[in-house]
Each structure stands twice: as C-alpha cells, then as structure tokens.
Amino acid sequence: MNKPDVRPARPYFSSGxxxxxxxxxxxKLHLGGLGRSHRGAVNKARLAHCIAMMRDLLELPDSHRIGIVPGSDTGAFEMAMWTMLGARRVTAMGWESFGKDWVKDAIEQLKLDPIAVExxxxxxxHLDEVDWTTDVLxxxxxxxxxxxxxxxxWIPDDREGLSFADSTSAVFAHRLPWDKIDVATFSWQKVLxxxxxxxxxxxxxxxVERLESYKPDRPLPKLFRLTKAGKLNEGIFTGATINTPxxxxxxxxxxxxxxxxSIGGLDGMIERAKANAAAVDALVQARDWLHHLCPDPALRSRTGVCLTLDAEPARAKAMVKLIEDEEVAYDFGAYRDAPPGFRIWCGATVDSADIEKLGxxxxxxxAQTA
Structure with missing residues (x-):
C-alpha cells in the first residue's frame, strides 16, 4: 500500500x-513579567487575572475558590487528599491509571483503610452503590x-462526605455541575x-469548612499547607502562590x-471536543479491526479517546512507531498501564480535519505491519 498523500497540518495528538x-x-505571549518577582505588583496582578479568567471560562460560582498550586494535577489532588482526608471513612474509586493511584495512595501512604471501588x-x-456517608475520590x-x-x-445534594473530583481531562470539555463538586483539580496541560x-x-x-475544622495527624510539607492559624490561606486563591510559579x-x-x-468560551471548547471525538468515532466505524476501549458511548471520553485493535500488542506499537517516524502523528500510543492500542487526544486545541487525515x-x- 502506498503512503497516503495527505498529512495532518498539526500532528499533535498527545494526551498531555x-x-x-x-x-x-x-x-503572542505577554512577557513583561518575566525576570520579575511573582510577589511584585505586576505579576501578582497577572496571577489574579489568570485565576479570574479560569473562573469566567469555567463558569465557576462565587461559592468556589480557585488557586494555582505546584505539581500539576497530581500535586493538586495529593494536596487535597493529604490535607482533608481522615475526618471520616473514605471511598477511593479507580477505573484508570491515575484513579488507581489515588486508591493505592489512600491505602499505602495515608493508611486510611478506604473502601476501594475499582x-x-x-x-x-455501579455509581449508584457509592456510600456518600464517606468522602469519595x-x-x-x-x-x-x-x-x-x-x-x-449520582452525587447526592445531601451527601455527608466530600466529593473529590480529579477533573483534569474533563474541565473545558464538559460543563461540570459545581454544586456536586467539593474539590476539583486539573492541569493547564490538558484541554487548554x-x-x-x-x-x-x-x-x-x-x-473549606473541612480544612478549617479538621487537622490531620500527619505531617504536611510546606507545599501542601492550605491553612494558617486554623483558617484557609486566602492568599493562595487570589494569586499569592505557595511557591514560585x-x-x-x-x-x-x-x-x-x-x-x-475567541471561539465562544466554554460552549466553543465543548463543541470542538465533541466534533473531534466524533471524528475519531468515524475512524473506528470505518475499520472492522479498530474498536473503542469503552464500548458505551454514554460513558466514552470526548478528550482522551482510547482505542484497541485486533492485533498483538507488538503490532499496535509498531504501527505507532511507523506513523511517528513519518511525522504524521506524535505520542498517540496507549498509556503504558492501559491495554495496548491507541489514545488520540480530542480536546479543543486539536482540529477535526487533522484527525480525519490520520485515518x-x-x-x-x-497494511505495513500485516
């Protein structure tokens, strides 16, 4: 089979x-604050502006605080776990690599004896079987x-425990129900x-109430400390970051x-992600050897779309290498802990036309690996 004569204009399909x-x-970046202190007026204003933009774009209510913290999504979620868990029983849920990490950390690091649901x-x-008298990760x-x-x-309004939502591949691709979420974390490196x-x-x-009423009996490194003298450190949520950003x-x-x-805010971002996921689905429907890892469309991601194929793992890896060597698509192999196959990022910054040209x-x- 001859090489195709079309190529994606931007071959970037990495999931982060x-x-x-x-x-x-x-x-195109505003660089006037580089080389200046993040505590100075110029950069404090830029940090506050960044927080305000996230609030507006996410349509986050005034009831929720938003802060920039170290360590990407992992750092943000670990910060929440280490500072708030232990006040009541915990349910740790995992259906992918990072969620399974939270289950493992709750057991092995925090010693919480959680209810593990995987x-x-x-x-x-079964989400309807979750015990909401517990904190739920x-x-x-x-x-x-x-x-x-x-x-x-599936998250009740009258829940007794807190909901901890690792939302890093969901924000900016979904309209999240903030009244159902007590803690959310994400990283700029995903949909943005x-x-x-x-x-x-x-x-x-x-x-916030949990942070101010509960003091865990474990030592907390400086990077995890969200309170001062028993009260929330409000500075973190106005641009005074814990460490140097x-x-x-x-x-x-x-x-x-x-x-x-410029593309319509949250609605525009959501529509682009939907269109990209539909483009990947079209690739799957047109090939009898290619399949969605998640068979249920109602539960299928519209950002990190994971695919399997009717072949041995070595063939899937060989296909990824062939296409990457041609500089047609970068970093679209399945995650190392996931079943072998492909993972095509469909967040809003990808163009549907490039996904179509990948087919x-x-x-x-x-054909080359047959």
Missing amino acids: PCAKPPGWSPD ADYGDLP FTWNGTTSGVRVPNGD GGEAAHGVLILGPRA SMLCVEDAIHSMEWAN PWLDWAW
Whole structure:
C-alpha cells in the first residue's frame, strides 16, 4: 500500500502535554513579567487575572475558590487528599491509571483503610452503590481509559462526605455541575493546551469548612499547607502562590484562555471536543479491526479517546512507531498501564480535519505491519 498523500497540518495528538491552541507562537505571549518577582505588583496582578479568567471560562460560582498550586494535577489532588482526608471513612474509586493511584495512595501512604471501588479499563463501577456517608475520590474523565462519568446525578445534594473530583481531562470539555463538586483539580496541560508543572485546585464551601475544622495527624510539607492559624490561606486563591510559579507558564495559560474566549468560551471548547471525538468515532466505524476501549458511548471520553485493535500488542506499537517516524502523528500510543492500542487526544486545541487525515495513515500502517 502506498503512503497516503495527505498529512495532518498539526500532528499533535498527545494526551498531555497536549496540542497548543491553533495559531500559537511564543511571540503572542505577554512577557513583561518575566525576570520579575511573582510577589511584585505586576505579576501578582497577572496571577489574579489568570485565576479570574479560569473562573469566567469555567463558569465557576462565587461559592468556589480557585488557586494555582505546584505539581500539576497530581500535586493538586495529593494536596487535597493529604490535607482533608481522615475526618471520616473514605471511598477511593479507580477505573484508570491515575484513579488507581489515588486508591493505592489512600491505602499505602495515608493508611486510611478506604473502601476501594475499582473497574477494568473501559468500564465504570455501579455509581449508584457509592456510600456518600464517606468522602469519595474519583476521576471525572479517565485520561488513560477513555471512560468518563456520565454526569453528576449520582452525587447526592445531601451527601455527608466530600466529593473529590480529579477533573483534569474533563474541565473545558464538559460543563461540570459545581454544586456536586467539593474539590476539583486539573492541569493547564490538558484541554487548554498549556504547559505542565502547575496544578489548579478548586474548593467548594464544604471543602473549606473541612480544612478549617479538621487537622490531620500527619505531617504536611510546606507545599501542601492550605491553612494558617486554623483558617484557609486566602492568599493562595487570589494569586499569592505557595511557591514560585513559572510566569511563562502562567502567560501561556492566559493566552490559551484568550483563544478559548475567541471561539465562544466554554460552549466553543465543548463543541470542538465533541466534533473531534466524533471524528475519531468515524475512524473506528470505518475499520472492522479498530474498536473503542469503552464500548458505551454514554460513558466514552470526548478528550482522551482510547482505542484497541485486533492485533498483538507488538503490532499496535509498531504501527505507532511507523506513523511517528513519518511525522504524521506524535505520542498517540496507549498509556503504558492501559491495554495496548491507541489514545488520540480530542480536546479543543486539536482540529477535526487533522484527525480525519490520520485515518489513511492508520490503514497504511495496518497494511505495513500485516
């Protein structure tokens, strides 16, 4: 089979860090604060501006605080776990690699003896059986499994425990029900196409109440401390970060949100993600050897779309290498802990036309590895 004569204009399909927004270039970033203190007036204002932009774009209510923290989404979620868990029993839910990490950490590191609720890749457990007298940890959109929770209806309004939602591949691709979420975390590197290393922590009023009423009996490193003298450190949520942030990453995130607003804000971001996921689904429907890892469309991710194929793992890896060597698609192999196959990022910064142009190359690689 001859090589296809079409190529994606932007071959970036990695699930993190993800494709930059269309038209991105370094000269579009505001760089006046580089080389200056993040505690100075100029950069404090830029940090506050970044937080305000996230609030507006996410349509986050005033009841919820939003702060920039170290360590990407992982750092933000660990911060929430270490500072708030232990006040009551915990249910830790895992249906993909990172969710399973939270289960493991709750057991092995925090010694909490949680109720562990797990499911295989491509599936969800029975959400209606979750015990909401406990604090519940879960992943809204499984970055490595292609599975998402369908909505927030399974989270009761009268829950006794807190809901901890790792939302890093869901925000900006879904309209999240903030009244159902007490703690949410994400990273700019996913749907915004921003840079890594910084996380975002969102706290609802019940989470703030927990922080101010409960002191865990474990030591907390400085990077995890969210309170001062028993009260929430409000500075973290107005731009006074715990440690020194990269202002270059902050400016990059601001640029991404400016782009998002230019395409219609949250609605525009959601529609682009839906269109991209539909483009991947069209690839699957046109090939009898290619399949979704998540068989249920109602539970299928619209960002990190995970695929399997009727072949040995070595063939899937060989196909990925062939296509990457042709510089047609980068970093689209399945996550290392997931079933072998492909993982095609469909967040808003990807163009559907580029996904469509990937199809003939999949056919070519399939033929080459037969």
